[in-house]
Amino acid sequence: LTHRVAPTGNQLSNMRIHGHGPSVAAIAAAMLALSSIHPLLLIIHLPAAAAFVPAVLRPIGSSAPVSTTATVVRSSAPTSSSDPLQPPTSPIAPASTTPRKKKLKTFQRYLEVECWRNRDLAPLEPVLRAVGDGCKQINRIVQRAQTDDLYGAAIDSFGNTLEENVQGEVQQKLDVVCNAIMLKQFCGCSNAIAAVASEEEDLPRTCCDVMNDSAFSVGDYVAVFDPIDGSKNIDASLPVGTVFAIYKSEPGADAASVQSFLQRGSDSLVAAGYCLYSATTVLVLTTGNGVDGFTLDPDKGIFLHTHEDMRIPPSGPVYSFNEANFHDFSVPVRRFLDALKEGSNASGKRGNARYIGALVGDVHNILINGGIFGYPATRTNPNGKLRLLYESNPMAMILEQAGGAASTGSGRILDVIPKNAHDRVPTFLGSIENVFELDQFHQYYGDDDFAPDENAP
Numbered sequence: 001l002t003h004r005v006a007p008t009g010n011q012l013s014n015m016r017i018h019g020h021g022p023s024v025a026a027i028a029a030a031m032l033a034l035s036s037i038h039p040l041l042l043i044i045h046l047p048a049a050a051a052f053v054p055a056v057l058r059p060i061g062s063s064a065p066v067s068t069t070a071t072v073v074r075s076s077a078p079t080s081s082s083d084p085l086q087p088p089t090s091p092i093a094p095a096s097t098t099p100r101k102k103k104l105k106t107f108q109r110y111l112e113v114e115c116w117r118n119r120d121l122a123p124l125e126p127v128l129r130a131v132g133d134g135c136k137q138i139n140r141i142v143q144r145a146q147t148d149d150l151y152g153a154a155i156d157s158f159g160n161t162l163e164e165n166v167q168g169e170v171q172q173k174l175d176v177v178c179n180a181i182m183l184k185q186f187c188g189c190s191n192a193i194a195a196v197a198s199e200e201e202d203l204p205r206t207c208c209d210v211m212n213d214s215a216f217s218v219g220d221y222v223a224v225f226d227p228i229d230g231s232k233n234i235d236a237s238l239p240v241g242t243v244f245a246i247y248k249s250e251p252g253a254d255a256a257s258v259q260s261f262l263q264r265g266s267d268s269l270v271a272a273g274y275c276l277y278s279a280t281t282v283l284v285l286t287t288g289n290g291v292d293g294f295t296l297d298p299d300k301g302i303f304l305h306t307h308e309d310m311r312i313p314p315s316g317p318v319y320s321f322n323e324a325n326f327h328d329f330s331v332p333v334r335r336f337l338d339a340l341k342e343g344s345n346a347s348g349k350r351g352n353a354r355y356i357g358a359l360v361g362d363v364h365n366i367l368i369n370g371g372i373f374g375y376p377a378t379r380t381n382p383n384g385k386l387r388l389l390y391e392s393n394p395m396a397m398i399l400e401q402a403g404g405a406a407s408t409g410s411g412r413i414l415d416v417i418p419k420n421a422h423d424r425v426p427t428f429l430g431s432i433e434n435v436f437e438l439d440q441f442h443q444y445y446g447d448d449d450f451a452p453d454e455n456a457p
Contacts, residue, residue, distance in 0.1 A: 107303035178227035188429035194218035207339035230358025241360025316370020372430035405435035
């Protein structure tokens with residue numbers, strides 16, 4: 001009717017209103033007459049005509065119940081595909097039935113609310129906001145690393161490769177650039193942070209030194225970070241990330257001293273987080289009251305609160321270990337991995353191996369899907385390779401706040417007291433049942449058992 005074409009005789013004979021069959025032809029004829037005089041008359045009288053239709057047209061012989069939704073029904077008479085009278089093959093649902101997603105909070109708004117709830121966090125609001133901005137800057141750099149020649153080893157002005165950093169690793173170009181960004185973000189936004197320690201630098205630095213301002217006033221907090229974890233992944237366009245944490249200085253202590261960093265995580269950590277640069281850019285944060293996740297909107301350039309109160313499953317199928325070092329692992333770790341592969345573990349199911357080679361990417365996968373991440377001790381690295389201050393402690397706080405566990409194999413990571421800023425610890429993070437099972441293997445076989453593997457080549 002909207003095309004001003006009358007139904008054919010066959011179509012009228014095959015359509016009826018349930019309980020009101022004789023009125024169909026009369027209504028159709030009247031509407032056709034109105035449209036032949038002037039199309040506007042049809043539009044004016046259409047509501048009145050609809051008032052005479054108490055139910056929906058349906059094919060004769062159909063036993064389907066009468067619907068209250070206006071739906072066009074296909075006639076049983078054969079028609080060609082080019083017939084303008086041919087109705088749509090499927091009804092179109094009302095727009096109001098499409099569910100709308102609630103409006104997402106921005107990262108800035110989230111911080112405002114959290115700092116209002118916990119006034120002790122108020123001094124850190126500008127710091128955490130600046131860290132989020134720093135992550136956005138690093139994300140842009142990571143996205144342009146290939147086109148702007150920011151991948152590969154860092155070189156000096158003469159084209160020579162820079163010396164190894166304190167970790168014994170050759171610095172990548174991204175390491176140097178991202179380190180400078182995070183230093184300025186932590187120190188340049190407020191006076192809450194007294195000193196910062198970076199995985200890329202030998203010793204912690206005061207914010208007075210970072211800002212080159214001797215009059216710079218300092219607060220009661222110190223910050224640590226790994227500016228770009230897994231920087232070698234950039235060459236292959238694989239995920240990388242940033243890890244950070246904020247510690248509260250001991251009362252009466254010099255907040256700018258190295259000693260302020262050498263505290264037990266369970267006593268002094270007030271915030272921890274990471275930013276994953278991958279298919280999407282995700283910022284995960286805890287301030288000691290659960291874990292929340294934020295996804296970067298690439299169009300608006302802001303982080304949106306997409307993951308509220310993140311909880312890791314109590315157990316999971318994923319295990320993330322660098323099994324190239326399998327024969328150098330201790331006996332309890334080897335036996336644990338064998339049980340996962342064979343399905344002789346507590347769950348009775350075989351595990352799924354996933355290893356990205358970047359701490360942030362691997363741990364985020366475990367947080368979402370459940371399972372266990374491990375960087376254990378080896379014969380050549382008896383304390384593992386992950387740094388306690390910059391990597392293990394922040395991730396341990398996040399996993400525990402999400403309902404998981406974090407262990408060295410012999411105890412809780414957050415209970416370890418560092419002796420220097422670059423101490424390393426064996427690190428196991430994940431679902432509480434998976435980590436507990438690994439601890440049971442350590443108790444049974446012994447932590448320091450590095451007996452030769454009989455299957456080693």
